[in-house]
Amino acid sequence: MKILVIGTGYVGTTTGLLFCEMGHKVTGLDLDEKKIKSLKSGKLHFYEPGLEDLLAKHISQNHISFTRNAKKAIKENDVIFICVGTPQDKNGDADLSYVKSVAESIGTYMNEYKVIVTKSTVPVGTSGLVSKWIREKQEDKIKFDVVSNPEFLREGSALHDALNPDRIIIGTTGKKAMKIMKSLYEPFACPTLETLPEAAEMIKYASNSFLAMKISYINELAKLCDELEINVNDVSKGIGMDQRIGPAFLQAGMGYGGSCFPKDVSALIYLAKKSGNPLTILESVVKVNEEQTSYFLKKIKHALGGKLKNRKIAILGLAFKANTDDTRESASLYLIEKLMAEQAEVTVHDPVVKWGTTYQRESIEETVKGADAVCICTDWEDYKKINWTNLKSLMNQPYIFDGRNILSKTEMEKIGFHYMGVANG
Numbered sequence: 001m002k003i004l005v006i007g008t009g010y011v012g013t014t015t016g017l018l019f020c021e022m023g024h025k026v027t028g029l030d031l032d033e034k035k036i037k038s039l040k041s042g043k044l045h046f047y048e049p050g051l052e053d054l055l056a057k058h059i060s061q062n063h064i065s066f067t068r069n070a071k072k073a074i075k076e077n078d079v080i081f082i083c084v085g086t087p088q089d090k091n092g093d094a095d096l097s098y099v100k101s102v103a104e105s106i107g108t109y110m111n112e113y114k115v116i117v118t119k120s121t122v123p124v125g126t127s128g129l130v131s132k133w134i135r136e137k138q139e140d141k142i143k144f145d146v147v148s149n150p151e152f153l154r155e156g157s158a159l160h161d162a163l164n165p166d167r168i169i170i171g172t173t174g175k176k177a178m179k180i181m182k183s184l185y186e187p188f189a190c191p192t193l194e195t196l197p198e199a200a201e202m203i204k205y206a207s208n209s210f211l212a213m214k215i216s217y218i219n220e221l222a223k224l225c226d227e228l229e230i231n232v233n234d235v236s237k238g239i240g241m242d243q244r245i246g247p248a249f250l251q252a253g254m255g256y257g258g259s260c261f262p263k264d265v266s267a268l269i270y271l272a273k274k275s276g277n278p279l280t281i282l283e284s285v286v287k288v289n290e291e292q293t294s295y296f297l298k299k300i301k302h303a304l305g306g307k308l309k310n311r312k313i314a315i316l317g318l319a320f321k322a323n324t325d326d327t328r329e330s331a332s333l334y335l336i337e338k339l340m341a342e343q344a345e346v347t348v349h350d351p352v353v354k355w356g357t358t359y360q361r362e363s364i365e366e367t368v369k370g371a372d373a374v375c376i377c378t379d380w381e382d383y384k385k386i387n388w389t390n391l392k393s394l395m396n397q398p399y400i401f402d403g404r405n406i407l408s409k410t411e412m413e414k415i416g417f418h419y420m421g422v423a424n425g
């Protein structure tokens with residue numbers, strides 16, 4: 001099948017390469033000249049482990065090409081995946097302007113039957129809007145079907161997640177489109193759920209919100225555990241052993257960030273409010289998440305004697321999680337902002353993110369030199385492998401705040417650190 005992927009970010013590029021692996025011919029379309037130029041030369045414009053090798057392979061085998069020519073790309077392909085961004089608007093809802101503009105181009109240029117698939121996370125009812133936007137631009141009333149086929153991949157493990165999904169959701173009212181979509185996903189062993197577009201759209205929001213809820217739950221519980229001197233990691237392990245709960249997304253930390261959870265939870269809250277059925281549980285999820293960095297700051301401040309002015313704080317990690325260069329809604333940035341507001345002197349390190357400020361240092365050693373405390377904000381593997389004995393000798397005071405619970409309190413105390421994690425002993 002000839003597949004067009006519109007939008008070449010994490011989701012679009014990964015989806016395109018996934019279908020190349022399945023033996024299809026793929027075109028990636030984006031308006032951004034820089035992105036297209038980079039992809040054409042085999043270079044990703046974002047950091048994602050494993051993806052660049054696959055890109056090089058499929059470019060060299062002529063399975064994937066990239067273009068800015070929407071007219072040609074739309075005419076020449078059978079199945080069109082919309083993978084453009086749906087950022088948060090000022091009301092907390094998803095901004096659909098990129099989706100609308102893509103739908104309008106499809107309506108303007110389509111020459112024969114097409115399957116149009118929304119992969120971007122879009123509010124309930126968007127499939128209907130996409131149909132309407134396409135129809136409004138069509139001169140001849142050419143048939144098409146719209147499908148909602150949400151993507152569940154995570155940044156940092158995009159390729160693995162896309163190749164090994166837990167389930168495939170296909171939401172459409174078009175029989176022909178359902179058949180095409182099922183044949184497209186035939187090589188996958190996981191179950192497929194056939195449903196209506198609105199249910200598919202809701203499944204994506206409900207999944208992300210549920211996972212965010214698990215994180216906020218364990219984070220709030222961690223505060224109580226901290227007070228009661230209970231190790232929250234043991235609690236996560238214990239409750240996660242119940243198959244009805246499951247062990248995933250119960251890692252207490254500085255709160256969830258990234259390009260999905262904050263925006264998707266907010267869009268579902270917006271939808272619920274608008275339809276007169278507020279989701280109070282999700283409103284609390286957001287509140288707990290927003291308070292998490294303040295709670296952490298309070299603990300740092302208290303441990304350092306109640307004042308942070310002129311204290312040298314070394315931040316390890318800027319990315320919202322390991323294995324990505326994405327800092328969108330990163331808890332690290334929120335903590336840095338709060339530390340700076342307290343007039344602390346901040347130095348930062350990240351193995352991948354290039355922040356472009358004078359606060360960033362090249363090496364971990366330079367970052368912690370003369371520091372009164374180190375804060376681990378991202379769960380990078382590099383930070384788990386640090387020789388802390390050596391690092392301690394560079395610091396002014398041996399305080400360590402582990403916002404991701406990646407180290408052992410006992411080990412760190414043996415080295416001579418004052419260690420504080422998120423209720424981990």
Ligand code: UDX
Binds near residue numbers: 152155208255
């Ligand atoms: C998420 C969803 O997992 C994915 O299915 C969807 O397609 C996109 O949104 P992503 O945002 O890339 O993926 O990363 P994820 O691994 O889910 O982590 C999100 C945030 O939650 C990160 O800040 C992470 O550090 C945090 N997190 C995750 C925790 O604090 N504790 C956990 O136990 C898990």
